[in-house]
Amino acid sequence: QPFILVSLFMSLALIPILLTKRKAPNFKKIAGMSLKELYKTSPLGMVGSLFYGTAQSALFSLLAVYAASMNFTIFEISVVTFLLAISGAIAQFPIGKLSDKFDRRLVIIYTTFGAAFFALCAIIASRQMYLPGELGSKLWFYIFLILFSFCSLPMFAIIFAHTNDFIPKEKFVAAGASLQFAFGLGAISGPFLCSLFMNIIGSNGYFIFLIFFHSLIGIFAIHRMRIRDTEDNPDSQFAAMPQTITPVGMELNPSTE
Numbered sequence: 541q542p543f544i545l546v547s548l549f550m551s552l553a554l555i556p557i558l559l560t561k562r563k564a565p566n567f568k569k570i571a572g573m574s575l576k577e578l579y580k581t582s583p584l585g586m587v588g589s590l591f592y593g594t595a596q597s598a599l600f601s602l603l604a605v606y607a608a609s610m611n612f613t614i615f616e617i618s619v620v621t622f623l624l625a626i627s628g629a630i631a632q633f634p635i636g637k638l639s640d641k642f643d644r645r646l647v648i649i650y651t652t653f654g655a656a657f658f659a660l661c662a663i664i665a666s667r668q669m670y671l672p673g674e675l676g677s678k679l680w681f682y683i684f685l686i687l688f689s690f691c692s693l694p695m696f697a698i699i700f701a702h703t704n705d706f707i708p709k710e711k712f713v714a715a716g717a718s719l720q721f722a723f724g725l726g727a728i729s730g731p732f733l734c735s736l737f738m739n740i741i742g743s744n745g746y747f748i749f750l751i752f753f754h755s756l757i758g759i760f761a762i763h764r765m766r767i768r769d770t771e772d773n774p775d776s777q778f779a780a781m782p783q784t785i786t787p788v789g790m791e792l793n794p795s796t797e
Contacts, residue, residue, distance in 0.1 A: 573707075573711055573714035573715050573717075573718050574718070575718055575721065575722065577718075578703070578715060578718040578719070578722070581703070581706050581707055581715070582702065582703040582706050582707070582715075583760075583764060584645060584648070584699070584702060584703075584760060584761055584764045585699055585700075585702055585703030585706075585715075585719060586718075586719075586722055587757075587760050588648065588695075588699040588702075588757050588760070588761070589696070589699055589719045589720075589722040589723045589726070590722045590723070590725060590726040591726060591753045591756050591757050591760075592695055592696055592699065592723065592726065592753075592757060593722065593723035593724060593725065593726030593727040593730065594726035594727065594729055594730040594733065594753050595692075595726075595730065595749070595750050595753040595754060596692075596693075596696070596723075596727065596730070597726070597727035597728075597730030597731055598730040598731050598733070598734035598746070598749055598750070599624075599692070599750060600624075601730070601731045602731055602734050602735065602738070602746055603620060603621060603624060603746075604617050604620075604621065605738075605746075606738070606743055606746040606747075607620050609738075609743040610666060610743055612678075616678065619682070620682070620685065623682060623685055623686050623689070624685060624686075624689045624693075625689075627685075627686040627687075627689040627690050627693075628689040628690070628692070628693025628694070629693075630690070631689070631690040631691070631693060631694050632693075632694050632697065635647065635651060635690075635691075635694040635698065636694060636697060636698070636701075639698045639701060639702075643765075644698055644701055644702040644705065645702065645761050645764060645765050646765075647698055648695060648698055648699065648702065648757065648758075648761050649758050649761045649762060649765075651691045651692070651694065651695055651698070652691070652692075652695060652754045652755070652757045652758040652761070653754070653755070653758045654687075654691035655688050655691040655692035655695075655750070655754045656750070656751045656754040656755050656758070658684050658685075658687040658688035658691060659684075659688050659747040659748075659750045659751045659754070660747070660751060661680075661684040661687075662681055662684040662685055662688060662747050663744045663747050663748070665680040665681040665683075665684050666681055666743075666744060688750075692750075692754065695757075696723065699719070700716065700719055703715050703719060733749065734746060734749040737749040
């Protein structure tokens with residue numbers, strides 16, 4: 541019954557999207573983009589998507605396994621998965637706002653190393669759970685997991701936006717498909733590799749795996765910043781608007797075409 545209830549909520553969530561009157565953006569010409577072309581256009585976008593997919597697939601598929609191995613109850617496992625998802629959703633707006641104001645690569649670097657740092661803190665906090673009596677507590681583990689999610693989950697959207705900064709608008713859709721494909725390639729190997737870490741190192745190999753791949757993204761981003769400067773894309777579709785604008789105002793604004 542809980543699974544049916546979740547399916548019902550997902551179906552209900554589609555109703556506002558299906559009732560919208562806004563039309564999808566029109567592209568006069570949609571060109572394809574291979575992975576090789578994507579790498580030449582945005583190496584960080586390609587490599588970042590690959591490594592991020594590896595980390596994220598392990599993050600969601602093995603979180604419950606990690607929690608169970610650390611003697612969490614079923615309720616505590618559900619709390620952990622809920623905190624991971626909700627904090628990542630809340631983080632989308634502030635992190636995305638920062639990426640619009642500053643170099644997106646800087647935001648990627650700070651968020652990915654922030655995620656690695658809080659994953660390390662989660663490892664330290666996990667040792668406190670087994671202290672005797674009232675000394676043991678999962679509170680700090682929950683806090684560090686929330687902070688990790690806050691840094692980690694918005695990263696793919698920033699990688700996506702960074703890639704669009706270097707391509708013409710007729711290739712936005714093709715680039716997005718290629719980024720998703722690179723993400724999928726990484727996601728294929730993520731749970732398998734992470735399980736190896738956990739078998740060799742122990743339960744905390746889960747967070748060591750996440751630290752490793754988030755650090756790889758940050759190191760590669762630093763490398764790319766030293767090679768290529770930031771460029772303004774003349775084909776960017778972003779148009780600044782007041783927060784109080786109405787749907788009618790958007791229709792009348794010629795910059796939204």
